[in-house]
Amino acid sequence: MPSTLRNQAAIAGIGQTPYSKKSGVSELSLACQAVSAAIDDAGVRPDEVDGVVTYLLDSTDEVEVARAVGLGDLSFFSQVNYGGGAAIGLVHEAAMAVASGVARNVVVYRGMNGRSGQRMGAGVSGNIITSDVIHWSWYITYGMMTPASWVAMIAQRYMQEYGATSEHLAHIAIAQRNHALNNPNAAGYGKPLSMDDYMASRLVADPLRLYDCCQETDGGCAMLITSAERAKDLRHPPAEIRGVVQASPRGQEQMTSFYREELTSLPEMELAAKLVYEQSGLGPDDIDAACLYDAFTPEVLMQLESFGFCGKGEAKDFIDGGKALTVGGRLPNNTHGGLLSEAYLHGLNNVVEGVRLIRGSSCNQPEGVEHVLMSAAVGVPTSALILGKAGGP
Amino acid sequence: MPSRIKPPMGEDNGWWWEQAARDKLVIQRCASCEVLRHPPRPMCDGCRSLEWDFVEACGRGSLASFTVLHHPQVPGYEYPLAIGLVDLEEGTRIVTQLVDCERDDITIGMPLEALIHRDDDGFKLPVFRPARESEA
Structure with missing residues (x-):
């Protein structure tokens, strides 16, 4: 039976810091700046905020942000596991808290010095033996210790099975870079990417080249979630939550779900799609734009199939040389540049763009956007979200 | 010379590496339903038995x-x-x-x-x- 979260909550405020390769400030500072901006954007007072959610991987605890920003008495605080899989898990937590009455105004955030500080894929080691450390050791011992390496293993088989090529991956990278050319806060701003540039770039983890991989970023972003009713009285047109779900199917691992029978699809995204469409009462034909998680280009191809925009193995044709994923195409995707060309804020910046698409304020705004689909990380326990305009179905 | 990052030797995985050190590639087997599994885990996800042994591949x-x-x-x-x-x-x-x-x-x-x-x-x-x- 579908859950009852449909249309209960809305994203009423968004905030972000500048994105850079060296912020020069602490991760706490980045989180505070982003949360502060989201509160102001919504038009609520700090002391009205009574819920705070972040990533388990975030270095800044909820109460550190609350104390620094001057938030109110908190009745809800939580952290969501599984790296970028938490990107929408945060919204899921906040929506449940608001819908149940546990909290009225919840901020969610991610602040990270992802380039100048701790970088992803630096390896995992330690003296304390947990199931998590043992999990990673099956790969790290052999030298497989980066997200790119884990994703490459799935991408290689998918591409061979369905005849997808480096050119298809390049079309995704280039389409999103073209979006970033209109986004002054994007890493790709002022840096056009050609097919020749792409093909000349170095291999990172075959078949992934440099431009198949997302940015590494210092920055913060945040959102404020409140009830759909309250959101109508706030500063901006609300982005109502039509559906928000977490998904972790049988046999799921963190990044290395290599042991399922099926190696050429994303069972976690297929489950997320089923649940989010059920909850929202919507389907792929209702989706006007998307921000599909794009830490690596093959993930976009595979998710187009998971979410039913095309059949299995058909994504390479669906994208139509990248045109389908740009403004005026069937599914404008990551109109800010995404994780590939705007910034890697562990996926949360893609959700912020989803809100802009509903508001009509994207730097590459398509016409007539009623519903936007967003997904969190691929290959991990994940989450998905559909936002809609207030007053819509 | 730097060497590779070594696996932690926990109760659920150390035995597998000990077999590798004896030049054997082995696979964990449920002692109850005899289903093979890898990577090793303490419980069989089919029958929930905690008893296991291993076979040489x-x-x-x-x-x-x-x-x-x-x-x-x-x-x-x-x-x-x-x-x-x-x-x-x-x-x-x-x-x-x-x-x-x-x-x-x-x-x-x-x-x-x-x-x-x-x-x-x-x-x-x-x-x-x-x-x-x-x-x-």
Whole structure:
């Protein structure tokens, strides 16, 4: 039976810091700046905020942000596991808290010095033996210790099975870079990417080249979630939550779900799609734009199939040389540049763009956007979200 | 000389590496329903038995997928570094290193055979190479 979260909550405020390769400030500072901006954007007072959610991987605890920003008495605080899989898990937590009455105004955030500080894929080691450390050791011992390496293993088989090529991956990278050319806060701003540039770039983890991989970023972003009713009285047109779900199917691992029978699809995204469409009462034909998680280009191809925009193995044709994923195409995707060309804020910046698409304020705004689909990380326990305009179905 | 990052030797995995140190590639087996599983886990996800033993793999398998790592280059490993996902003849899968082959030799579905690699510091781990013609 579908859950009852449909249309209960809305994203009423968004905030972000500048994105850079060296912020020069602490991760706490980045989180505070982003949360502060989201509160102001919504038009609520700090002391009205009574819920705070972040990533388990975030270095800044909820109460550190609350104390620094001057938030109110908190009745809800939580952290969501599984790296970028938490990107929408945060919204899921906040929506449940608001819908149940546990909290009225919840901020969610991610602040990270992802380039100048701790970088992803630096390896995992330690003296304390947990199931998590043992999990990673099956790969790290052999030298497989980066997200790119884990994703490459799935991408290689998918591409061979369905005849997808480096050119298809390049079309995704280039389409999103073209979006970033209109986004002054994007890493790709002022840096056009050609097919020749792409093909000349170095291999990172075959078949992934440099431009198949997302940015590494210092920055913060945040959102404020409140009830759909309250959101109508706030500063901006609300982005109502039509559906928000977490998904972790049988046999799921963190990044290395290599042991399922099926190696050429994303069972976690297929489950997320089923649940989010059920909850929202919507389907792929209702989706006007998307921000599909794009830490690596093959993930976009595979998710187009998971979410039913095309059949299995058909994504390479669906994208139509990248045109389908740009403004005026069937599914404008990551109109800010995404994780590939705007910034890697562990996926949360893609959700912020989803809100802009509903508001009509994207730097590459398509016409007539009623519903936007967003997904969190691929290959991990994940989450998905559909936002809609207030007053819509 | 830097050496590879070693696995932690916990109760749920240390025994597997001890077998590798004795030149054996082994697979965990549920003692109750006899289903094989890898990577090892303390409980059978079919019958929930906590009892298990292991069998020695025959060493034959085929390549389910692969990647060749170029960047970043971590001390203790040699690059380009070919990593394979191998379907063992017994039915389980394992992530491993591919040796004695170049990038262009590697194709999904190719037959492989296991051997035990010994690092300079004495650490041993199962790796795979293309199956020899005479045995294919």
